[in-house]
Amino acid sequence: MDDLTSRLLVAVPREQSEVRDDDVFDRSVVLVLHHDDDGAHGLILNRPLTAEVDAVLPGWQEHVSRPDCVFQGGPVSLDTALGLASSPGDEDEQLGIKRLFGGVCLIDLDAPPPVVMPSLAALRIYAGYAGWGPEQLESEIESGYWFVVDAEAYDPFSDDPDDLWEQVLRRQRSSMAFAASFPDDPELN
Numbered sequence: 001m002d003d004l005t006s007r008l009l010v011a012v013p014r015e016q017s018e019v020r021d022d023d024v025f026d027r028s029v030v031l032v033l034h035h036d037d038d039g040a041h042g043l044i045l046n047r048p049l050t051a052e053v054d055a056v057l058p059g060w061q062e063h064v065s066r067p068d069c070v071f072q073g074g075p076v077s078l079d080t081a082l083g084l085a086s087s088p089g090d091e092d093e094q095l096g097i098k099r100l101f102g103g104v105c106l107i108d109l110d111a112p113p114p115v116v117m118p119s120l121a122a123l124r125i126y127a128g129y130a131g132w133g134p135e136q137l138e139s140e141i142e143s144g145y146w147f148v149v150d151a152e153a154y155d156p157f158s159d160d161p162d163d164l165w166e167q168v169l170r171r172q173r174s175s176m177a178f179a180a181s182f183p184d185d186p187e188l189n
Contacts, residue, residue: 004035004137006101008155009042010147010168013179024075025145027165030130031084031156033100041131043084045156046164047072053125056081063113065122065157074130082129083107084156086122094119104156122157147176 009030025044032042051070054061060083061068073082085105087097096111097119107116107123117123132140140146149172158164169179 004032004040004148006104006151007032008045008149008151008168009137009141010149010165010176012145012147024072025130029155029164029168030074031104031151033104033106033129035137037134039131039133040137041076041129043073043082043126043129043156044071045158046161048161049127051127056127057109057125059113060109060123060125063117063120063123064125066159067161071124071126071161073126073128076129076131078128080128081109082126083109084124084126085116085120086153086157087119088121089119103153124157147172147179149176 009028009032011025011028013027027046028044029046030042030044032040034041048067049070049072052061053064053068053070056070070081072078083106085097085107086103087094087099087105088103094116096108096116098106098108100106103121105120107120109125137146141148147169149168152171155164155168158167160167170177
């Protein structure tokens with residue numbers, strides 16, 4: 001399978017993928033941060049939590065993009081925080097910033113905000129991440145759990161993350177766009 005780094009995994013509606021029984025990925029949009037033969041990891045982009053950033057990382061609240069809360073990045077290591085940011089330009093190495101692809105970066109949250117913020121256009125804080133072992137993600141895609149689509153530059157920092165799943169599906173130029181109209185509860189169909 002091709003490298004999925006920088007692509008979106010969009011959860012197939014339950015009615016179409018009856019085999020998945022976990023709720024954490026229900027109607028999720030996952031940005032794949034890294035994918036290779038050893039596995040993959042990414043962040044769920046559309047799971048805002050009620051926790052304020054300062055409750056987890058004092059001093060960062062005023063720097064995060066709207067909605068200004070912590071997001072659940074996935075079911076793995078919920079006790080860790082990751083800072084996903086957008087940094088214009090093409091500088092590879094900046095203090096406290098690790099460029100992943102394009103303008104997408106990870107931020108060292110141990111660095112003082114004034115050190116990294118001048119280089120950033122947007123920032124989100126995530127508790128946990130999504131992770132897959134070798135060939136696990138490929139198997140889930142083959143089993144029909146995920147649509148794989150290209151990400152748009154604004155997807156990771158959408159002002160309306162609750163509607164991101166539907167928005168990403170609706171912009172597809174295939175039958176995949178019809179999945180956006182599936183009801184939350186298949187029993188209502």
